[in-house]
Amino acid sequence: xxxxxxxxxxxxxxxxxxxxxxxxxxxxxxxxxxxxxxxxxxxxxxxxxxxxxxxxxxxxxxxxxxxxxxxxxxxxxxxxxxxxxxxxxxxxxxxxxxxxxxxxxxxxxxxxxxxxxxxxxxxxxxxxxxxxxxxxxxxxxxxxx
Amino acid sequence: xxxxxxxxxxxxxxxxxxxxxxxxxxxxxxxxxxxxxxxxxxxxxxxxxxxxxxxxxxxxxxxxxxxxxxxxxxxxxxxxxxxxxxxxxxxxxxxxxxxxxxxxxxxxxxxxxxxxxxxxxxxxxxxxxxxxxxxxxxxxxxxxx
DNA sequence: CTGTAGATGCAACTGAGTTGCAGAAAAATA
DNA sequence: TATTTTTCTGCAACTCAGTTGCATCTACAG
Ligand SMILES: [Mn+2]
Ligand SMILES: [Mn+2]
Ligand SMILES: [Zn+2]
Ligand SMILES: [Zn+2]
Numbered sequence: 001x002x003x004x005x006x007x008x009x010x011x012x013x014x015x016x017x018x019x020x021x022x023x024x025x026x027x028x029x030x031x032x033x034x035x036x037x038x039x040x041x042x043x044x045x046x047x048x049x050x051x052x053x054x055x056x057x058x059x060x061x062x063x064x065x066x067x068x069x070x071x072x073x074x075x076x077x078x079x080x081x082x083x084x085x086x087x088x089x090x091x092x093x094x095x096x097x098x099x100x101x102x103x104x105x106x107x108x109x110x111x112x113x114x115x116x117x118x119x120x121x122x123x124x125x126x127x128x129x130x131x132x133x134x135x136x137x138x139x140x141x142x143x144x145x
Numbered sequence: 146x147x148x149x150x151x152x153x154x155x156x157x158x159x160x161x162x163x164x165x166x167x168x169x170x171x172x173x174x175x176x177x178x179x180x181x182x183x184x185x186x187x188x189x190x191x192x193x194x195x196x197x198x199x200x201x202x203x204x205x206x207x208x209x210x211x212x213x214x215x216x217x218x219x220x221x222x223x224x225x226x227x228x229x230x231x232x233x234x235x236x237x238x239x240x241x242x243x244x245x246x247x248x249x250x251x252x253x254x255x256x257x258x259x260x261x262x263x264x265x266x267x268x269x270x271x272x273x274x275x276x277x278x279x280x281x282x283x284x285x286x287x288x289x290x
Numbered sequence: 291c292t293g294t295a296g297a298t299g300c301a302a303c304t305g306a307g308t309t310g311c312a313g314a315a316a317a318a319t320a
Numbered sequence: 321t322a323t324t325t326t327t328c329t330g331c332a333a334c335t336c337a338g339t340t341g342c343a344t345c346t347a348c349a350g
Contacts, residue, residue, distance in 0.1 A: 021316055021327065042306075055330050060307060062328095076223035078279060080337085081306070103273055112272060119268050123280065127263060128248055129288050132281040134223060135266065139273045166347055168297065187337075200299050205338060207297090225306080226337070 007031065018069040025054045025062045030071065030086070038111050039075050039083035039102075075111075077104045077134055083111065099132060105139035112139050152176065163214040170199045170207045175216065175231070183256050184220050184228035184247075220256075222249045222279055228256065244277060250284035257284050 011030045012022030020026060032048045033040060040048065042060060054062075063084050066072040075083040101119045103112040114135075123130050138144075156175045157167030165171060177193045178185060185193065187205060199207075208229055211217040220228040246264045248257040259280075268275050283289075 023316080023328065025329085056306095057308075057331080058329055065328095076225075076281075078221035078223050080221070080225040103268070103275075105273065106276060114268070114272065118272060119266055121264055121266055121278075121280065123248070123259070123264050123282075125288075126285060127257060127259065128250070128282050128284045130248075130280045130282040131251060133266075134279045134281070135268065135275045135277070136221075136279070137268075137274045137276040140271060143270075143274050166296070168347075170298085201337095202300080202339075203298055210297095 014071065015069075018071050020065055020069050020071075023062075025052065025058055026066060028052050029059070029062055029066065033066075033072055033084060033086040036085075038113060039085035041081045041083050043081070045084070073099065075102060077102065077111065078136060079104065079109070085113070101133035101135065103135045103137060103139060105142055106136050107138055107142035110139050110141070159216065160214075163216050165210060165214050165216075168207075170197065170203055171211060173197050174204070174207055174211065178211075178217055178229060178231040181230075183258065184218075184230035186226045186228050188226075190229070218244065220247060222247065222256065223281060224249065224254070230258070246278035246280065248280045248282060248284060250287055251281050252283055252287035255284050255286070 008027055011027040014030065015022045015026055028049050028051075029045060032045060036048070042056075042063060045063070046056075046059060063072070063074070063082075067074045067084065071087060072084045073087050075085065077083060100116060101114040101121075103114055104110075105112070119133060119135065121130055121133050153172055156172040159175065160167045160171055173194050174190060177190060181193075187201075187208060190208070191201070191204060208217070208219070208227075212219045212229065216232060217229045218232050220230065222228060245261060246259040246266075248259055249255075250257070264278060264280065266275055266278055
């Protein structure tokens with residue numbers, strides 16, 4: 001049994017467990033997102049799946065579906081493009097299981113996934129409660145040029 | 146000399162000092178933004194200036210111009226709409242003189258301007274440097290519903 | 291007052307995302 | 321396996337926020 005086929009079946013199972021049908025768009029997306037070290041935009045997903053011949057709207061809908069099924073997380077960073085990252089059920093070192101802060105680099109546009117240890121935010125309760133943190137600045141590669 | 150005329154002349158001077166011509170679109174915008182307790186979107190500006198009969202694109206261009214002249218600040222929050230807030234030259238209690246963190250309420254969409262005292266962010270330098278902070282969560286009005 | 295750099299209106303365009311609908315493909319069922 | 325039911329997909333048209341080219345207009349320096 002070929003390796004590729006095997007993986008495909010694994011992803012199909014993940015989808016089914018989440019209550020979604022195992023369609024090629026969703027399988028390829030999941031696989032791509034799982035491989036990616038950082039969140040991807042719709043556009044990046046299209047480019048990352050040159051073999052897949054899917055309509056734009058289908059891809060958008062697939063990303064929505066994966067998001068509402070809890071398999072991926074959608075990030076609204078401050079640059080008018082949504083990004084998606086895989087949510088793994090069992091928290092591992094990468095820490096993708098729970099929401100975490102992100103740093104959007106204003107120079108190169110890259111996203112750095114942070115942990116709650118990296119950034120500590122304290123907000124007086126009278127002002128509200130924090131659910132998500134987005135930093136903008138210069139990433140490790142771009143700082144002091 | 147009518148009060149309104151006086152204010153108009155003040156704003157014209159502000160514009161001229163910043164190297165911009167004193168056009169009605171810019172004057173009305175500055176006045177509106179200065180009155181507003183929170184950043185406004187282009188759309189909100191249009192609605193806030195019902196008397197002004199200006200083309201959409203002119204308003205957009207005016208907002209751009211004010212921004213690049215340093216008279217207003219443009220905020221890229223995570224909801225695909227730009228917001229603009231007045232930058233006052235002399236720092237006052239409102240603290241609008243310098244960039245500051247903002248809280249975007251995920252319930253009602255309101256923006257709360259914060260101060261650096263309200264939120265303390267520490268990011269390990271190896272990961273980059275922070276220039277702006279955006280929090281998402283529940284604003285004072287919406288928390289615990 | 292005038293000449294001109296710069297602002298405006300209009301219409302067409304972009305990019306990201308959404309939507310209605312008819313036909314196609316999964317999964318459920320028999 | 322064949323049939324039925326449910327969900328997904330492609331397509332085309334649409335929305336929303338913002339941008340752009342160009343002819344015309346206007347603020348203001350001289
Ligand atoms: Mn992340
Ligand atoms: Mn503010
Ligand atoms: Zn960078
Ligand atoms: Zn709120």
